[in-house]
Amino acid sequence: MKKLSKQxxxxxxxLSRQSLTITVFVFTLMWGVDKITDFKFFNAFxxxxxxxxxxxxxxxxxxxxxxxxxxxxRIVLVNLAPTRGLIAxxxxxxxxxxxxxxxxxxxxxxxxxxxxxxxxxQLLDTLGNLMLSNAIQEAGNVVLVxxxxxxxxxxxxxxxxxxxxxxxxxxxxxxxxxxxxxNLPTDANYQDDVKLCRSLFPKMTVNGNEELAFSVRLAxxxxxxxxxxxxxxxxxEEVINFRGNVELMDNRLSSISKEDIxxxxxxxxxxxxxxxxxxxxxxxxxxxxxxxxxxxxxxSYFGDLSWEDKFFTPLNKKxxxxxxxDMFGLVVHANxxxxxxxxxxxxxxxxxxxxxxxxVVCFFTIILFILIDRHLPLxxxxxxxxxxxxxxxxxxGSVVYFFTNYSxxxxxxxxxxxxxxxxxxxxxxxxxxxxxxxxxxxxxVEVLNE
Numbered sequence: 503m504k505k506l507s508k509q510x511x512x513x514x515x516x517l518s519r520q521s522l523t524i525t526v527f528v529f530t531l532m533w534g535v536d537k538i539t540d541f542k543f544f545n546a547f548x549x550x551x552x553x554x555x556x557x558x559x560x561x562x563x564x565x566x567x568x569x570x571x572x573x574x575x576r577i578v579l580v581n582l583a584p585t586r587g588l589i590a591x592x593x594x595x596x597x598x599x600x601x602x603x604x605x606x607x608x609x610x611x612x613x614x615x616x617x618x619x620x621x622x623x624q625l626l627d628t629l630g631n632l633m634l635s636n637a638i639q640e641a642g643n644v645v646l647v648x649x650x651x652x653x654x655x656x657x658x659x660x661x662x663x664x665x666x667x668x669x670x671x672x673x674x675x676x677x678x679x680x681x682x683x684x685n686l687p688t689d690a691n692y693q694d695d696v697k698l699c700r701s702l703f704p705k706m707t708v709n710g711n712e713e714l715a716f717s718v719r720l721a722x723x724x725x726x727x728x729x730x731x732x733x734x735x736x737x738x739e740e741v742i743n744f745r746g747n748v749e750l751m752d753n754r755l756s757s758i759s760k761e762d763i764x765x766x767x768x769x770x771x772x773x774x775x776x777x778x779x780x781x782x783x784x785x786x787x788x789x790x791x792x793x794x795x796x797x798x799x800x801x802s803y804f805g806d807l808s809w810e811d812k813f814f815t816p817l818n819k820k821x822x823x824x825x826x827x828d829m830f831g832l833v834v835h836a837n838x839x840x841x842x843x844x845x846x847x848x849x850x851x852x853x854x855x856x857x858x859x860x861x862v863v864c865f866f867t868i869i870l871f872i873l874i875d876r877h878l879p880l881x882x883x884x885x886x887x888x889x890x891x892x893x894x895x896x897x898x899g900s901v902v903y904f905f906t907n908y909s910x911x912x913x914x915x916x917x918x919x920x921x922x923x924x925x926x927x928x929x930x931x932x933x934x935x936x937x938x939x940x941x942x943x944x945x946x947v948e949v950l951n952e
Contacts, residue, residue, distance in 0.1 A: 521868040528864055528927040532919055558700075559898055563906040564744055564816035570769040571745040574840045576724070578793050579748055579832055581800045582608055583777040587630030591781060592797060593637040593644065599790035603723040605645045605716065607684060607798030607832050610634065610671040631674065639678035645723070646671050647684035647716050650706060665708050682719035686834060687739065688813070697827070699813040699834055701741050704733060717838035724794050725843055732842045741848040741911055743841045744817050746771025748833055750804040772836050776804045794839060798832030849910040860916040864924055867893060871928050886925050893921045 578601075583589045589606075596604055610631075612622035619625050638644045650665035668683065670676045683706065688697040704718050714722065722729040746769040775785055801808050812827040813834055841847065851859075870889060875882050897914050904910040 517869060517872060520872060521865050524868045524928055524931050525861060525864045527931050528920055528923050531923055531927050558816070559901045560905045560911055561816045563902050565819055568906055571771050573773065574771055575789065576793050576843060577772050577836050577839055578789055578795050579772050579774040579800070579836060580780050580795060580797050581775065581777040581804065582797050583781065584802070585630055586610065586624065586627055586634045588777070588781065589797070590630065590633035590637040592777070593641050595781070596790065596795055597641045599787055601790050601793050601795040603643050603645060603720055603794050604641055605720045605794065605796045607647050607716065607796065607835060609647065610675045612672070635674045635678065638675055643723070644679040645716065645719050646676055646679040646681050648681045650683045650685045650708065650713070665706060668708055668713065680719060680723070682714050682716040684716045684831070686831070697813045699742070699815055701739050702838055703738065704740055717835040718842065720794055720796070721839045721842040728845060729842055731845065732847070735847070741850060742834070742838055743846050743848045743909060744815055744837050745769065745840060747817060747829055748772050748774035750774065750800060771840065772833065774800065796832055796836055798830065800830045800832060846909065849908070851913055856913055856916050859914060860920045863893070863917050864920040867921070867924050868928060890921060890925050894918060897921060
């Protein structure tokens, strides 16, 4: 091979230095734009930003491109009955059906710790409480939800993802069950707020003790080997690989418009039974034996459009500007259990990977711009715009492709931002250089051209 001449080497070195300088300029611009938007200078665009802020490119793959999953016969969902006495009957009935584990996604306590019949009318149902406590004790394989909370001292520090206390169901229930927290990371500030769910915290350390998430505890009791493998990933926050929902259609939906129920038409992945149908024994007994049965609220009846304990997820058919939440919390937990048992995790880029990809793409795009500007100056505007469009489409397509086919979530938002800014940043930087050269040399010099 012929060695590079000194002139060629100097040219490559100069080209690389110029590209690196403009790359730094591009990322400086991105940093500046980010800081400016933090000051809410563009409040007029807030409705647009709010409509798109909860959208990710992978949402389209989640809701439209992935194959319809098979029904997971290891997991059965049962709508929770409206009273503690009826819930006790559900658990006793389940015990006779021999499931491997029963998860109950509901608290049985007095909110605020006020144990009087005025503030906690559930105490009036003495028989129902005793029945429920006895049913949990006799079943022997019940998991109840708990809630991770912060004391005022910790909350004042502003760390929303650290907890130093746990809220449990009342002692008469929790003493006969396993307990696991049901907290899911969302942007909601309170229970009735709009909740967008994409991930979970598999385990948390509270006061020196390791606590497991509700779904992880259920999976552990069903298959400890696969669950330990999942926990060995040792990720603080796991992206949930949503695969499907439940069929909650009911004849009471006849008066509801198609638009209202359009967001509920998803791949069906779990068997679900309404509470009254379950108590009337309208089911096949075989589906319960050796399975994971999860009891939780899915509306007062199947088809109820209540938003209580309901989340927006990536499976929502309306990927931007969502109108209705699409998945009950119980089904979110079921998707996590299925993900663990299927070992169907979402792969993610490390933080430094995101920056490295963005820098490399930006660097070589600028080199291409410089070469076009030198050798095809008349075509520069046309070709630079064309390159940016192709680049944006390629990056976006790669995100969707790798997620759809390999369950790999490529967070290339930084690369997309750099790709969008590289053209304007090149022109701005070039204009600055020309102006500086006019000031210092009294004549225009195209320093990026030779």
